[in-house]
Amino acid sequence: xxLSVRGLTAGYEETCVVRGVDLDLRESETFVLVGPNxxxxxTLLRAISGLLRPQAGEVWFDGRRIDQMRTEELAxxxxxxxxxxxHLFPDLTVEENLLMGAFPRASWRGxxxxxxxxxxxxxxxxxxxxxxxxxxxxxxxxxxxxxRGLMQEARLLLVDEPxxxxxxxxxxxxxxxxxxxxxxxxxxxxxxxxxxxxGEIADRVGVFEMGRIVREGSAAELAADRMVAESYLGGIA
Ligand SMILES: Nc1ncnc2c1ncn2[C@@H]1O[C@H](COP(=O)(O)OP(=O)(O)O)[C@@H](O)[C@H]1O
Ligand SMILES: [Mg+2]
Numbered sequence: 001x002x003l004s005v006r007g008l009t010a011g012y013e014e015t016c017v018v019r020g021v022d023l024d025l026r027e028s029e030t031f032v033l034v035g036p037n038x039x040x041x042x043t044l045l046r047a048i049s050g051l052l053r054p055q056a057g058e059v060w061f062d063g064r065r066i067d068q069m070r071t072e073e074l075a076x077x078x079x080x081x082x083x084x085x086x087h088l089f090p091d092l093t094v095e096e097n098l099l100m101g102a103f104p105r106a107s108w109r110g111x112x113x114x115x116x117x118x119x120x121x122x123x124x125x126x127x128x129x130x131x132x133x134x135x136x137x138x139x140x141x142x143x144x145x146x147x148r149g150l151m152q153e154a155r156l157l158l159v160d161e162p163x164x165x166x167x168x169x170x171x172x173x174x175x176x177x178x179x180x181x182x183x184x185x186x187x188x189x190x191x192x193x194x195x196x197x198x199g200e201i202a203d204r205v206g207v208f209e210m211g212r213i214v215r216e217g218s219a220a221e222l223a224a225d226r227m228v229a230e231s232y233l234g235g236i237a
Contacts, residue, residue, distance in 0.1 A: 001060070002027045002156055002187045003048070008057035008067075010047035016055065017043040019211035023189075025156070030188040032198045032219075034232050035208030041191040042084055044208070045158045048189070049081035050074050061156065076103065078155030084164065084191075086145040090134035094125050097133050097144050101151030111151070118147035121177040139170035146174065156187040163197050171197055194232045195219065207232070 003025040011017040017040040025031050035041055046052040048059055050071040059067040061079055071081065088097050098118055102111045119126035122143040128136065133144060146162060162178065163171045175197050182188045182201055191208075192198055198205065199219045207215040207228055215228060222228045 002062060004060040006058040008047055008054055010043055010052055010054045017211055018047060021213060025187050025189060028185050028187055030182045030201055030203045032190045032192060032202040033206045033208045034192055034195055037193060039209055040211040041208055042160055045081060045160050045191060049079060049158055075152055078153060080149050080152050080154035081158040082146055082149035084160035086141050088133040088141055088144055091132055093130050093132055094144055095129040098147050098151055101148030103152060114151045118150050121180060122147055139166055142166060142174060154186050159190045161191055163192060
């Protein structure tokens with residue numbers, strides 16, 4: 001198992017937001033969690049990637065227990081988290097922002113190769129490589145944020161709402177890139193609010209409500225579930 005989450009409970013101070021999540025992800029599998037705003041999807045990803053210390057439960061990555069480890073220790077092991085909301089350095093250029101994602105001790109040649117890979121996935125960024133991040137469109141910023149995560153050699157990529165707030169044509173660009181990444185050896189744990197874009201990419205889907213995975217299956221199985229379909233299929237119909 002690439003990732004095993006057992007009874008994971010996490011929140012803020014006294015508040016419990018994630019309530020006993022169990023989740024298994026095999027090597028190179030893509031698992032998508034779908035669920036409404038405010039139910040704890042981001043908190044779950046943060047608890048897995050070490051940005052937030054869990055209140056209870058265990059997280060195992062590649063046979064190693066990681067729930068007491070920090071993000072900076074996990075990234076070199078190949079667990080890379082691309083957070084919701086982009087968080088670029090506005091006064092740095094596209095390329096400088098991307099290079100921020102590379103390992104501090106990566107060789108010049110290694111960085112160059114990763115950059116070329118990102119530019120191949122997002123050709124728009126190659127055209128804008130010398131442009132400051134604050135002058136970019138929302139869609140371009142999202143591509144930089146994803147590209148920066150891809151500057152590291154991930155074995156498991158956590159991606160939080162990559163389609164949020166984007167025009168449909170940019171969502172297609174983003175998902176084409178995610179599909180290519182998912183087709184490689186990388187495991188992907190992806191979070192979205194609904195099913196609209198995930199049909200082709202998801203090996204398995206979990207419905208996440210009130211801090212728990214309440215249903216799990218293939219995208220087709222869940223689409224056939226009337227309650228799930230009514231809540232989350234609005235984007236497809
Ligand atoms: N830093 C924080 N401090 C306190 N409460 C938070 C914090 N971040 C999120 N929350 C609360 O945790 C709950 C779940 O939020 P979140 O994990 O962002 O949900 P989702 O990603 O599903 O929209 C919400 O009620 C939110 O207000
Ligand atoms: Mg969120």
